[in-house]
Amino acid sequence: MIEDLGALFHGFAVALTPFNLLLMFIGVTLGVIIGVLPGLGGANGIAILLPLTFSMTPTSAIIMLSCIYWGALFGGAITSILFNIPGEPWSVATTFDGYPMAQQGRAGEALTGAFTSSFVGALFAVLLITFLAPMVARFALKFGPPEFFSVYFLTFCSFIGMGKEPPFKIMASMMLGFALAAVGLDTVTGQPRLIFGWYELLRGFDFLIAVIGLFGIGEILLSMEEGLSFSGKSAKIDPKIVIETWKKLPKYWATSLRSCLIGCWLGITPGGATPASFMSYGVAKRISKDGAKFGSGQLEGVVAPETAAHAAGTSALLPMLALGIPGSPTAAVLLGGLLIWGLQPGPLLFIEQKDFVWGLIASMYLGNISGLIIVLTCVPLFAAILRVPFSIIAPVIVVICAIGAYTVHNAMLDIWFMLLFGVAGYVFKKLAYPLAPLVLALVLGDHAENAFRQAMLISQGDMRIFFSNGLVGSVMALGLAMLFWPLISRLVGRLRA
Amino acid sequence: MEQQNESPEVAGGISVLSAEIAVALLILLIGGVVVFDSYRLGAGWSPDGPQAGYFPFYTGVLICISSLVTLGQTLFGKSRRSNKIFVEWTALKQVFSVLLPATVYVLGIQLIGIYVASALYIAGFMRWLGHYSWAKSIVLGVIVSAVSFMMFEVWFQVPLYKGVYDLLGFLGYS
Numbered sequence: 001m002i003e004d005l006g007a008l009f010h011g012f013a014v015a016l017t018p019f020n021l022l023l024m025f026i027g028v029t030l031g032v033i034i035g036v037l038p039g040l041g042g043a044n045g046i047a048i049l050l051p052l053t054f055s056m057t058p059t060s061a062i063i064m065l066s067c068i069y070w071g072a073l074f075g076g077a078i079t080s081i082l083f084n085i086p087g088e089p090w091s092v093a094t095t096f097d098g099y100p101m102a103q104q105g106r107a108g109e110a111l112t113g114a115f116t117s118s119f120v121g122a123l124f125a126v127l128l129i130t131f132l133a134p135m136v137a138r139f140a141l142k143f144g145p146p147e148f149f150s151v152y153f154l155t156f157c158s159f160i161g162m163g164k165e166p167p168f169k170i171m172a173s174m175m176l177g178f179a180l181a182a183v184g185l186d187t188v189t190g191q192p193r194l195i196f197g198w199y200e201l202l203r204g205f206d207f208l209i210a211v212i213g214l215f216g217i218g219e220i221l222l223s224m225e226e227g228l229s230f231s232g233k234s235a236k237i238d239p240k241i242v243i244e245t246w247k248k249l250p251k252y253w254a255t256s257l258r259s260c261l262i263g264c265w266l267g268i269t270p271g272g273a274t275p276a277s278f279m280s281y282g283v284a285k286r287i288s289k290d291g292a293k294f295g296s297g298q299l300e301g302v303v304a305p306e307t308a309a310h311a312a313g314t315s316a317l318l319p320m321l322a323l324g325i326p327g328s329p330t331a332a333v334l335l336g337g338l339l340i341w342g343l344q345p346g347p348l349l350f351i352e353q354k355d356f357v358w359g360l361i362a363s364m365y366l367g368n369i370s371g372l373i374i375v376l377t378c379v380p381l382f383a384a385i386l387r388v389p390f391s392i393i394a395p396v397i398v399v400i401c402a403i404g405a406y407t408v409h410n411a412m413l414d415i416w417f418m419l420l421f422g423v424a425g426y427v428f429k430k431l432a433y434p435l436a437p438l439v440l441a442l443v444l445g446d447h448a449e450n451a452f453r454q455a456m457l458i459s460q461g462d463m464r465i466f467f468s469n470g471l472v473g474s475v476m477a478l479g480l481a482m483l484f485w486p487l488i489s490r491l492v493g494r495l496r497a
Numbered sequence: 498m499e500q501q502n503e504s505p506e507v508a509g510g511i512s513v514l515s516a517e518i519a520v521a522l523l524i525l526l527i528g529g530v531v532v533f534d535s536y537r538l539g540a541g542w543s544p545d546g547p548q549a550g551y552f553p554f555y556t557g558v559l560i561c562i563s564s565l566v567t568l569g570q571t572l573f574g575k576s577r578r579s580n581k582i583f584v585e586w587t588a589l590k591q592v593f594s595v596l597l598p599a600t601v602y603v604l605g606i607q608l609i610g611i612y613v614a615s616a617l618y619i620a621g622f623m624r625w626l627g628h629y630s631w632a633k634s635i636v637l638g639v640i641v642s643a644v645s646f647m648m649f650e651v652w653f654q655v656p657l658y659k660g661v662y663d664l665l666g667f668l669g670y671s
Contacts, residue, residue: 419600
């Protein structure tokens, strides 16, 4: 523990160079803009900007990209509160009480409340990462292929157990991701798989293309259908409102703490920020004594979802750092970045790349502080972006997505795939097929398959290896419980009734 | 797709039911293709471990199962009689008014490269969908393209696709 604190201070030294501080501010600002714009979000925004970081050192690159992520998390709240349009899926729950507050002329209070609770949620999750991630990583050093496969198994089963969507749609989406991951050259046998003589497919489907298409183009198509017309409240935050709101916030400490816990739990097991924000709002509504007034502009109704969303979004990085298994699509994109910069994600990262890991963790503290300062001071500027008409924003975003898709592999074909993924994203979203499992399966498909194959080689094809010791057995059992959770909870419900 | 005419909605559109069925069938087809090719590769065991098609084979099987269940739930479940609309015709027209230009744009990239195609696309989109003046549309299109050109070709030295017919060849970047 003490050793980790020392490492953290060393991390601050790494992160606090003027160049990295500059990147932090650029990152957060870009992130807020991305979060405010429809069609660009944390995942595809970072995917598009990834190629620009190739010339930086990995530490500087991840500091900038993770700050984009914090910025995007902050940015979602601005559009929710001022325009009643959630810029990001996780800020949908923020509109419930945030927009009524803005209508009553309390936009400044709502925004301050949202930003501050985002900050609190993120801080809680970063503290958790600081102390828990090194321990998890140390523990995971003992993992062999069966253990790793069991963790992958648990990750994917959690999607089915925790997801709001119909379980079989989650499974379909996830398995499509695995199938897409299998396309191309099989690294073990060297055989081409699923390419049907189309040799350009040997390269396989890159998940960055999928992310840009599914979330970027798909989102634009969705926004177009709704015929977006932005008519929002304007807001300025002056220091007086900030101080007044900060005086009110400590009253909601219980809601905050509960939301932090919900957020971290759903962030580490890949439920993600979106369900976390809804669940936290629901729980706060049920428990709070003002619960009945929720929806009419309660500050507490802004605090709960924002805290949880940020805690979840941040803690999704814990499994990515400690195990190399991302908890959200954005964490997956950051993981993709690690591979491109030549780092091997996984528990060894904490030993071999101390500067990188602790620099990143230190930058999480600093990035969130600079994020809070930037959003509190620049809200009117960011809100002005949304007043740019959609018929200008939409084509520009499509152009940015196309450029981003091309730069991943310098392949024209990828731009076509991006378009195809865009259409798929639109249809899937409308029919409640979740996109996150598809993306994560596409990212982790090869790793999961390799872990499975190696385990099978060790055991000579005996499946019992996955229950051969206490650790792997209990993780697998937990995974199975998650997998059948929809069934179990229905049974329990029926028994009660 | 023919039943949707019977739905009583005034606005009309593609019903959720037919969309669900179409997507489930498409996924089933993909699953079938995956199973077929994995089986061809060998989905069993060789002396040196699982064959190349082993893992994808079961992936494909699970795709088929989950799409069949979804199909079954759609056809025989409670929502069978719902007349919910997946997308109304007017909204669909909006979507296609973005999707078709985007497709033409990607084709344009293939032919004349990212920069020229982007400028034309942004200008065209603003002119025809946003009803801006030609001057404004063209200026903005050119600015966005020029900024990306400077950023990628000049500053970051990441060359982007110039197309089959490189109209910007005279600039000396290829």
